[in-house]
Amino acid sequence: MQQAQIDLLVLxxxxxEKRAYSLLYQYFTPGLRRFAGYRVSSQAVADDLVQNVWIKVARRVHKxxxxxxxxxxxxxxxxxxxxDWRKSAAEQRHAGDDALADIAADGQSEPERIPRLxxxxxxxxxxxVELFYLHEFSLQAISLTLELPLGTVKSRLHRARQQLQTFYSEGD
Structure with a gap:
């Protein structure tokens, strides 16, 4: 779907218009589910969070x-x-050095290694990285989404690319 079509549907x-809501829902939900799925403990929780967002969006879209x-x-x-879910569930995940140590040890295939990396x-x-590569956001859209300056987005993406390259070569 092109940006102009999305803009018209949002209007x-x-x-x-319920049909517009339905089309936006169908278009964006798979990406939202993937985005949430990478951040929470289960896909069921991710699905619930996405549903909650759509309910709130329906109430607030006029703003x-x-x-x-x-x-x-x-x-x-x-x-x-x-x-909010993490705070209420007191479930704060911290990515640490354990994830790196496990990467080489599991003998995973290439596609299976990517989430671990x-x-x-x-x-x-x-x-x-997820917004840029998995969801194909522009740098400007990432800046808006994360409420960060564009330069910060660029530098973090650059640093992440370097780290991923290092992690990937260490795993071989």
Whole structure:
């Protein structure tokens, strides 16, 4: 779906058109589920968090002034939902050196190693890598979603790429 189509659907959604809501839901939900799935303990929890976000979005979409930032706004809402869930569940995951040590030991195939390599990154770098590569966000959209300066996004992405390259070569 092109940005112009998304913008028109968001405008229709803001006017209360249920079909527009349905189309936006169908288009964005798979990516949101993937995004949440990387951050929480189970896919069922991720699905619940995504549903909660859609409910909140339906209530608040009329407050969105610039329809061009809908995707960033949606992912930012999911980030807040995940953060709230973590606080209430007192389940704070920390990616540490254990993930790195396990990578080489498991003998995983290439596709199976990728999530493990991402876990070895700092959370703020992992999030940028996922948005850029897995969700195909532009650097500007990442900046809006994470509420970070564009230069910070660029430097974290660069640092994450270097670390991933190091982690990957250590695993061979």
């Amino acid at each position: 229709a959604f803001q006017q209360g 969105l002034n610039d329809v061009r930032v809908f995707q960033s706004w949606l992912y930012r809402a999911l980030r807040w939902e995940i953060s 991402l876990e070895a990154l700092k959370p703020e770098e992992r999030e940028i």
